Amino acid sequence: MRRSIPLVAAALGAALTLTACSGGGDPAENEEPAPQETEAADDGGSLTIWVDETRQAAVEAAAADFEEESGTTVELVLKNYDDIRTDFLTQVPSGEGPDITVGAHDWLGELTTNGVVAPIELGDKAGEFADVAVEAFTYDGQVYGLPYAIENIAIIRNTALADSTPGTFDEMIAKGREAGTTYPFLVQVGETGDGYTLYPFQTSFGAPVFTQSEDGSYSSELALGGEGGTAFAQWLRAQGEAGVLSASMTYDIAVEAFKNGESPYILGGPWMLGTFEGMDLAIDPVPSAGGQPAQPFTGVQGFFINAQSDNQLLANDFLTTYMATEEAQIALYEAGDRTPALTAAADTVAADPIAAGFRAAAENAVPMPSIPEMGAVWSFWGTTEAGIISGAIEPAAGWEKMVADIQAAIDAA
Amino acid sequence: MSSPQVPQVVAPRGAPPGQSSDGPDETIPARRPSSIARTFSRGFLAKILLLAVVDALGVYVVMAAWAQESFGILWAMVALLVVANWAYFTRRAIPLKYILPGVAFLLVYQVFVVAYTGYVAFTNYGDGHNSTKEHAIEALLAQNEKRVEGTEAYTLAVVEGAPGLGFALVNDGEVRVGWADEPLADVPDAVVEDGVITEVPGWTVLPRAAVLERQQEVVDLRVPVSDDAEDGSIRTQDARNGYVYRSTFTYDEEADRLIDTSNGLEYAPNDEGNFEAADGTTLPVGWRVTVGMDNFVQAFGDTRYSTPFFKVLAWTVVFAVLSVVLTFLVGMFFAVVLNDDRIRFRRVLRALLILPYAFPAFMSYLLWRGMLNRDFGVINTVLLGGADINWLADPWLAKIAVLVVQVWVGFPYMFLICTGALQSIPGDLVEAAKIDGAGRLRMWRSITLPLVLVATAPLLISSFAFNFNNFNIIEMITEGNPRFADASVPVGATDILITMVYSVSGLDGGAAKNYGLASALSIVIFIIVATISVISFRRTRTLEELS
Known part of the structure; x- marks a missing residue:
C-alpha cells in the first residue's frame, strides 16, 4: 500500500488542478470570485464591482458609504483595464460577470449588440450631468451607463x-x-x-x-x-x-x-x-x-450594469444614489485627473486651472464614435x-x- | 520554450498487494484484528487522508458547479471522483493507479480544450452572437422598453398586500397604489414624511431589507398607469423612483416571434441566430448557433485573405524552421566550445550564456523593441553610430530583426540541452575513435553530431511546434507590421498564422470579434503543426537506430 502514496499525491494534484479549472467550462473565465447568489443575501445583499487600479480607491470610498447605509456588502474586484471589455462580454452570458463594471462609452455599441448591458434610468439626475456625457452613454434612445468622467486631449x-x-x-x-x-x-x-x-x-x-x-x-x-x-x-x-x-x-x-x-x-x-x-x-x-x-475626441468613462445581474436594484441604487454625487465624482477626479461628468463636481474642480484648461479644450470636442x-x-x-x-x-x-x-x-x- | 515530455515507464515492483493472503477482504473473524492492524499502516492512513482531501475538493467543485448550473462540469467531476476512488481502493486496477492522474490532466488540458475549440469552430460565436437565445430575447425586450418622453418621475415605495407586490407613488401630493393587474388608483389617508411614503392603508410598506430580498420581483414588476395599455406602465430600477415606460416589443412564446408593436412587424428566428422580419431586416442582438462549415468557407473563401494567407503561411514555416535551426546552431556552437577542457572559467562563461534564458522573455521582447527604434534605439544610435536604419518598418529588416531577437532569447535553451547531450557521450567512444585514427572533423561528424541529435531531436520538434505558434515575440516586437502594401486586410510582413488569426478574427479590437472564425483557423493551424510533428517524430526513429 505504501507505494501508492505518491500516486494519491498526484491524484490530489490532479483534483486541485480540476478545481482550478472547475470554471473551465468557459475558457474565457478566470479566477474571479463567483457572483453572489441572491439567496445568500441575508442582510442587504452584496454587489460585485469591477474596477481598475486608478479608480479603486475612489469607488471604495463611495462603496463604504453605501455599505454603511444599506447594509450591503460591496466587493471590489481589481482588474486590468484592458481586460475588462472582453472579460465582461464573455463572462456576463455565463453568469460569472460582476454586477457593475467601469468602462468607457465607446464600448457601448459592442456591449448592446451582445446584450450584456442593462439600461439605466437617470431620471431627473440626467440634467445634472454634462450633456455630452449623457449623450455619449445614450444608444438608440436609451441611457446605458452612469457617466463619471470626461477625458480629452x-x-x-x-x-x-x-x-x-x-x-x-x-x-x-x-x-x-x-x-x-x-x-x-x-x-x-x-x-x-x-x-x-x-x-x-x-x-x-x-x-x-x-x-x-x-x-x-x-x-x-x-x-x-x-x-x-x-x-x-x-x-x-x-x-x-x-x-x-x-x-x-x-x-x-x-x-x-x-x-x-x-x-x-x-x-x-x-x-x-x-x-x-x-x-x-x-x-x-x-x-x-x-x-x-x-x-479632439471626447471619451466618457462610466459604470455599466450587467444585464444578467441578479442585483439590478442594488446596482442601480448604488450608481444613481451614491456614485452620482459631487463627493464621489470629485474623489474619482482626484484619482484620475479626468473632468467629472457631474456638472457641479466639474465646477468645483474648475478652480484648478489644469482641470479648467482641459474642460475649455473640450469645447470643440466630439464624442468618440461608439458604433x-x-x-x-x-x-x-x-x-x-x-x-x-x-x-x-x-x-x-x-x-x-x-x-x-x-x-x-x-x-x- | 516548452519542456520535454518524456514518457514515464514505471516498472511494477513486487507483487500487487491484492494477491497477499491477509487482505481486508478475508472474512475469517479470528484473523480480522491482525488484518486491520496491518492494513491501517501509516501508508494506508495517508492514502485515506489524501483521498479524503481529493474527495472534499471534488465535492466542492460539484457543489460549485451545481450552484452555477454548469452540469457538464458537474458530471465530469462526479465521473472523475468515482473513477479515482474506485481506482485507489480496488485491487484490480494497478496500472490505472499510475496513469489516472496523467489521464485526468490530459482530459482537462488537451482533450477538452481541443474539443471545445472544435465545437466553437462550427458556431458563429462572436460579436452579435454572444450568448443564448433566451438572453437575446431578454436583451431585445429590455432595450426596447423605453421611458415615455415627457413623463414625470415619481417618488415610489414598494408595498405588499393581498394581491402581492405593488407600487405606491406620490402624484401631485396624492398617494396612488397599483399592482400588476390593477392600474394606479388614489389611496386616501396615506402618510408621506419628508418625501418618503411611510404608511399606506391596506398595504404594508416594505422596508429596504425586504425589498432587496425580493429585488428580482420588484425589478420585474410593471404597474399599468391606466386601463389603456398605451399609457405605459410604472417600473422602478432602484425602489426609490418610478418612471412611466412603454415597451415597443413583445415576445410571443408560442409562435416564437418578436413583434414590434409600433409598426406590427413580426420577427422570426432564422438559421443564423438572429430575429429576421419578412423584409429581411434583422434585430441587432443574436445568439449562438452552429453554422456548419461556414467559418472554414469564410476563412478560405474571402478573396481579401487568400493572397496574404499563403504569404503568411510561408513566413510562418520559415520563421519556425529558422528559429529552431539558428538557435540550435548557436547553442551547439557555444556548448561544443565550452565543453573543451582547455577553456578557463568555463562555469562563469556558462552562467553568463544562460542569462538571456533567465530573463523573462516578455521583457526581452519589449527591450529589443525599444532598442530597434529607428531614431532613439540603442542599436542605431550607439552600436551603428547614428545610422538611420528603419528596422521595424522595412519588411526584410523587420523579419531579420525578429529572427535576431529569437536567437538571442532561444539559444541558451539549446545551449543547455546540447551541453547535457555532449557530456553524456561516453568517453570510450571518443577514445576508440582516436585510436582508430579519426580526425577532429570525422569524430564530430560521425560521433558527436549524431549522438547530440538523437538526444535533442524530440526537443527540436517541440521547439518547432512552439515557434510555429510563437505569438508573443511577433505581437510584442512588430505586431505583425509592416503591413503588406497590396493587401486590403490588416496583415503584415512579420505576421505568423496565429497573429493573423488574432487580428482577422477581431480579437485585437480591430474588427467585430468572431470566435468561431478564430477557432476554425486555430484548428487549421493545429492540423498543420500536428502533421509536421508526427512526420518528424517518425523520422527521428531512424536516428535512434544509430545508437
Whole structure:
C-alpha cells in the first residue's frame, strides 16, 4: 500500500488542478470570485464591482458609504483595464460577470449588440450631468451607463518655455522652434500610428471619421476620405519630412522628453499629468492645422450594469444614489485627473486651472464614435498614418486605399 | 520554450498487494484484528487522508458547479471522483493507479480544450452572437422598453398586500397604489414624511431589507398607469423612483416571434441566430448557433485573405524552421566550445550564456523593441553610430530583426540541452575513435553530431511546434507590421498564422470579434503543426537506430 502514496499525491494534484479549472467550462473565465447568489443575501445583499487600479480607491470610498447605509456588502474586484471589455462580454452570458463594471462609452455599441448591458434610468439626475456625457452613454434612445468622467486631449504647455499656444499649428511650431528646445512640439505616433491623438489635426482639415447627425449621433457612413482626407494625408507627409511628426516617437519617449524640458508643447491627455508632477504647466486648446476647428475626441468613462445581474436594484441604487454625487465624482477626479461628468463636481474642480484648461479644450470636442463600425477603422487608420509620416506610403493614394479597405471591412462584417 | 515530455515507464515492483493472503477482504473473524492492524499502516492512513482531501475538493467543485448550473462540469467531476476512488481502493486496477492522474490532466488540458475549440469552430460565436437565445430575447425586450418622453418621475415605495407586490407613488401630493393587474388608483389617508411614503392603508410598506430580498420581483414588476395599455406602465430600477415606460416589443412564446408593436412587424428566428422580419431586416442582438462549415468557407473563401494567407503561411514555416535551426546552431556552437577542457572559467562563461534564458522573455521582447527604434534605439544610435536604419518598418529588416531577437532569447535553451547531450557521450567512444585514427572533423561528424541529435531531436520538434505558434515575440516586437502594401486586410510582413488569426478574427479590437472564425483557423493551424510533428517524430526513429 505504501507505494501508492505518491500516486494519491498526484491524484490530489490532479483534483486541485480540476478545481482550478472547475470554471473551465468557459475558457474565457478566470479566477474571479463567483457572483453572489441572491439567496445568500441575508442582510442587504452584496454587489460585485469591477474596477481598475486608478479608480479603486475612489469607488471604495463611495462603496463604504453605501455599505454603511444599506447594509450591503460591496466587493471590489481589481482588474486590468484592458481586460475588462472582453472579460465582461464573455463572462456576463455565463453568469460569472460582476454586477457593475467601469468602462468607457465607446464600448457601448459592442456591449448592446451582445446584450450584456442593462439600461439605466437617470431620471431627473440626467440634467445634472454634462450633456455630452449623457449623450455619449445614450444608444438608440436609451441611457446605458452612469457617466463619471470626461477625458480629452489638449496641448500641455511647459510655461517655462512658452507663454502661450498660438491658434494655428504652423505658428505653434514656429514658437516652439524659438524656444530653442530639441523638439518644437511632441506628439506620440509610434510604428503603428495613433489615429486618436492625431484626430484633432485631421478634423481641422474637415475629415471626421463618420458623418454626424444634428443630435451628435454617428451614422455608419465614412467621412474621412475626400478632399479633406487627402489634404490631411499630404500634411502628414509634409510634417514627416520636416521632422515635426515621427513614427519612432512613442508615448514613452514623448512623455520622457517633455518631462526633461525638451519641448514646450506636448499633445496629450490628463493621464500624462502624473508624470509631469512638479512642472509648471498650462493647458490650451489644440491649434488648427487645416483651417477648421481642431476637434479632439471626447471619451466618457462610466459604470455599466450587467444585464444578467441578479442585483439590478442594488446596482442601480448604488450608481444613481451614491456614485452620482459631487463627493464621489470629485474623489474619482482626484484619482484620475479626468473632468467629472457631474456638472457641479466639474465646477468645483474648475478652480484648478489644469482641470479648467482641459474642460475649455473640450469645447470643440466630439464624442468618440461608439458604433460597432468604429472597430474596423482603428486597425487601418493608425498604420496608414504612420506609413505616410515615415514616407513608406504615398499620401493621397495610400489614404484613398485605406478608406476603401475600411469600407470593405465594414461591408464584410 | 516548452519542456520535454518524456514518457514515464514505471516498472511494477513486487507483487500487487491484492494477491497477499491477509487482505481486508478475508472474512475469517479470528484473523480480522491482525488484518486491520496491518492494513491501517501509516501508508494506508495517508492514502485515506489524501483521498479524503481529493474527495472534499471534488465535492466542492460539484457543489460549485451545481450552484452555477454548469452540469457538464458537474458530471465530469462526479465521473472523475468515482473513477479515482474506485481506482485507489480496488485491487484490480494497478496500472490505472499510475496513469489516472496523467489521464485526468490530459482530459482537462488537451482533450477538452481541443474539443471545445472544435465545437466553437462550427458556431458563429462572436460579436452579435454572444450568448443564448433566451438572453437575446431578454436583451431585445429590455432595450426596447423605453421611458415615455415627457413623463414625470415619481417618488415610489414598494408595498405588499393581498394581491402581492405593488407600487405606491406620490402624484401631485396624492398617494396612488397599483399592482400588476390593477392600474394606479388614489389611496386616501396615506402618510408621506419628508418625501418618503411611510404608511399606506391596506398595504404594508416594505422596508429596504425586504425589498432587496425580493429585488428580482420588484425589478420585474410593471404597474399599468391606466386601463389603456398605451399609457405605459410604472417600473422602478432602484425602489426609490418610478418612471412611466412603454415597451415597443413583445415576445410571443408560442409562435416564437418578436413583434414590434409600433409598426406590427413580426420577427422570426432564422438559421443564423438572429430575429429576421419578412423584409429581411434583422434585430441587432443574436445568439449562438452552429453554422456548419461556414467559418472554414469564410476563412478560405474571402478573396481579401487568400493572397496574404499563403504569404503568411510561408513566413510562418520559415520563421519556425529558422528559429529552431539558428538557435540550435548557436547553442551547439557555444556548448561544443565550452565543453573543451582547455577553456578557463568555463562555469562563469556558462552562467553568463544562460542569462538571456533567465530573463523573462516578455521583457526581452519589449527591450529589443525599444532598442530597434529607428531614431532613439540603442542599436542605431550607439552600436551603428547614428545610422538611420528603419528596422521595424522595412519588411526584410523587420523579419531579420525578429529572427535576431529569437536567437538571442532561444539559444541558451539549446545551449543547455546540447551541453547535457555532449557530456553524456561516453568517453570510450571518443577514445576508440582516436585510436582508430579519426580526425577532429570525422569524430564530430560521425560521433558527436549524431549522438547530440538523437538526444535533442524530440526537443527540436517541440521547439518547432512552439515557434510555429510563437505569438508573443511577433505581437510584442512588430505586431505583425509592416503591413503588406497590396493587401486590403490588416496583415503584415512579420505576421505568423496565429497573429493573423488574432487580428482577422477581431480579437485585437480591430474588427467585430468572431470566435468561431478564430477557432476554425486555430484548428487549421493545429492540423498543420500536428502533421509536421508526427512526420518528424517518425523520422527521428531512424536516428535512434544509430545508437
